[in-house]
Amino acid sequence: MWIDTHCHLDAPEFSNSLASIVSAAKEKNVQAILLPAVKAVDFPQVKKLAAQYGNEIPGLVYTLGIHPLYTNQAHEEDIPYLEEQIIQSLSDPRFVGIGEVGLDYFVEGLDPHKQESFFHAQLDLAQKYHLPVILHVRRSQDAILKALRRRKIAGGIAHAFNGSFQQAEQFIELGFKLGFGGAATYERALQIRRLLIELPLDTIVTETDSPDIPPAWLREEGIKFNEPAFVSRIAKELAAIRGINDVEFASAVWRNAMQALPRWSVLSADNPHLTLAS
Template structure:
């Protein structure tokens, strides 16, 4: 695992229960591995304060640690309409915080059978409206819902963002790109059978790709074989090196590109790192 290049994880749930008992170690390992920046998306309105606290606590270890605020589509069954008011208040409160960088994780999940699609759409559209109002980028959960999400985005003036764990068609990818989005790739691409994701990874311009773990989820292919329990941000460099190999480019070139791409997607993140003298790549 190389530590010669600074790496960026654009999607990592550090507040997940899997990390609750050893988050100090998880963060230390990520820093040791060369991960200089992590984006922590919120999944419930009730989690906003905790997410802020996690970011505040560990920002010395990971200088580019930032967060977004949102309600995840998989957790819509736990949400109430008043959570949207709570979320709006939390966003307004966070605008003065340079580590708050956007809205997310929001989106639509048409893969899980027990999720009410209309209820998902209500919360998604409401949160898109909030993002449009504050002109903030969004972190999108897109699972078998590419066309519905594209339709919703076209109806609003959304300030781009990242389509996390992208697994649509090349045509759909190009439509997200046209709307100002970067596309997230991580552990799923490390499986040889992931032919569609690998085709996207090699076909898309390098300028639209960002790296992510989605830790503790989306484990890389080697995780269970090595007796590891769950995905971690420390694995991002190893995952990213495999992505670079799939594209047949140098690790350093890939690290520089995905860092720049993430900064393009999330302007407040770029502003923070510039203030810290930490665009660590040029």
């Protein structure tokens, strides 16, 4: 079984073909997908998709949060609305945490102060409700680590990690797993591959970030968007880079994801189709 710990099924790129996207993932034995929200207006849709396609992908779960790239569009009232949605979702076994949240110091035109305000407010909610977080850490690792150290956060996943080995160790010490996906399939991605090889196996999870971060072969094969079905091939390439067999790698990354997001583990344990993999 394969697991995609970061997949935007609600993206507009998938709107006309979502059923076939989910079906293709199922055919590739992708049994668990995490769908992180990025905007407050999308919270109901994210929850709806998790419920709608949960029969196809038994480990389909979601998180709620406001992505740093969307903070310029966000409003102050989005934070109390997020808290309301968190409270309502605590009884939903498919709700597993806060995300996608973080800081992005790469994209121009984003208000850094507004980014930080929303990020800190969402970390406060994660601490208040003892929930793990899905982190966006593009060129912002040190600032995010500083914010995490000010609170007691229940771990989570640093998505699409591309920091230094020392920064990776600090995230791991704070209880986070590190997400690896299509970026590592490029031969020129030396730093990401070095991390993939040198980090302890119990700190790594697999992801696609669909429809983004396409693996190296996508353009060669004329495929327009990344999708969750591709996590199986991505994971096999990651295992090869790491130098271990597919079965060992698949088992490890599944176990790591369940540790990072304990509510996901509970859903897995309650589902007879997933218990063997967990």
